[in-house]
Amino acid sequence: MDEDIKLMLDLKAGNNTAFNLLLEKYGKPIINYIYRFTGSKEDAKDLAQDTFIKVYNAAPNYTASAKFTTWLYRIASNISIDYLRRRKASGNPTSLDEEFETGDGKFKEQIADKNIRNALETAEKAEKDMEIQKALLSLPENQRAAIVLKIYEEKSYAEIAAVMGVSVPAVESLIFRARQALKDRIKR
Amino acid sequence: MKHEEIKGKIMAFMDGEVKSDLKDEIAQHIASCPQCLEEFEALSGVDSYLKNAGEISPPAYFRENIVRKLNENKERRFEFNILKLIPASAVLAVFVLFASALMIVSPYIYAGDGQDASKQAADSVKSAVITCMTSSVFAPAAYAALCGKCSENMCKSCMAKDPNHICQCGGHKHGK
Numbered sequence A: 001m002d003e004d005i006k007l008m009l010d011l012k013a014g015n016n017t018a019f020n021l022l023l024e025k026y027g028k029p030i031i032n033y034i035y036r037f038t039g040s041k042e043d044a045k046d047l048a049q050d051t052f053i054k055v056y057n058a059a060p061n062y063t064a065s066a067k068f069t070t071w072l073y074r075i076a077s078n079i080s081i082d083y084l085r086r087r088k089a090s091g092n093p094t095s096l097d098e099e100f101e102t103g104d105g106k107f108k109e110q111i112a113d114k115n116i117r118n119a120l121e122t123a124e125k126a127e128k129d130m131e132i133q134k135a136l137l138s139l140p141e142n143q144r145a146a147i148v149l150k151i152y153e154e155k156s157y158a159e160i161a162a163v164m165g166v167s168v169p170a171v172e173s174l175i176f177r178a179r180q181a182l183k184d185r186i187k188r
Numbered sequence B: 001m002k003h004e005e006i007k008g009k010i011m012a013f014m015d016g017e018v019k020s021d022l023k024d025e026i027a028q029h030i031a032s033c034p035q036c037l038e039e040f041e042a043l044s045g046v047d048s049y050l051k052n053a054g055e056i057s058p059p060a061y062f063r064e065n066i067v068r069k070l071n072e073n074k075e076r077r078f079e080f081n082i083l084k085l086i087p088a089s090a091v092l093a094v095f096v097l098f099a100s101a102l103m104i105v106s107p108y109i110y111a112g113d114g115q116d117a118s119k120q121a122a123d124s125v126k127s128a129v130i131t132c133m134t135s136s137v138f139a140p141a142a143y144a145a146l147c148g149k150c151s152e153n154m155c156k157s158c159m160a161k162d163p164n165h166i167c168q169c170g171g172h173k174h175g176k
């Protein structure tokens, strides 16, 4: 039996250690998935918490019908989509975290530091991260989810299709359009 | 396969989504066709660009925060907040009274069809109450340990009593 499914069934039977093991294994991937999907480092941590709370609360009714990770990423996706809707409704659709703001403030302070080289490297890295995150956020939600699952989570088209509830050809087309859009963006 | 057909499969090839018997043919074509090579390199460029992004790590106390939130949620679902102020034994006493009343009344309510079901329900409440009464009312620690064997209300009060307790029986599913 799939190791994760076994952990879920243990959790269902009341073994909370199984929950800790799932958290250890998937905490980081889920935080990063949500971060890439929503663009917010800070909120990704809360949203990942909410994801695992849902997993815990759903355990009593858990049945091993789908691959565990499919179900887990679907929960994380739905939570991210809800969050993006809320953010959109609040009139702040694609904001990146404050800490991402470059140009002045934070990074200048760091650069003024004695360890200029390190600070510059950190600043460049952060700037690069922000640029990548902006590129991802420029994509429509479904293209973004598909390409993030492919590139960062290394999921197959079939698993992405199962997470997103669409067909395999639809996934291929979403990823294709995402890559084309990003290709043009990088060229510029 | 012709150029056009292969060009349309470059991305699937990169993603490991083409059948193994086609892989060699596609790889060979890409190596020898400037146009397909360009497409392949452009798409690979996108991937390596994206993969340059840094990762974030779970914050300190990630697990602890989840456990805390789990218990907060349970308390929020606990409809009568005032119950939090009443010792669990008092809650239990009320519950026992209520359950006894129900046991007396239910056969009349359900008289006619469904008598077996209601008798069964009454029996399970009765056994839960008896089990919990004998080992929990006078021993609060044992009361928490009992959770999972007892009924929904027991479970709720045991969670209200100890905010750090994760109900072994998944008492949260009774919530709402």
Ligand SMILES: [Zn+2]
Binding pocket: B003, B004, B006, B007, B029, B033, B034, B035, B036
């Ligand atoms: Zn070609």
Ligand SMILES: [Zn+2]
Binding pocket: B144, B147, B148, B155, B158, B159, B165, B166, B167, B168, B169, B171
């Ligand atoms: Zn409990």
Ligand SMILES: [Zn+2]
Binding pocket: B147, B148, B150, B151, B152, B155, B169, B170, B171, B174
């Ligand atoms: Zn319970």
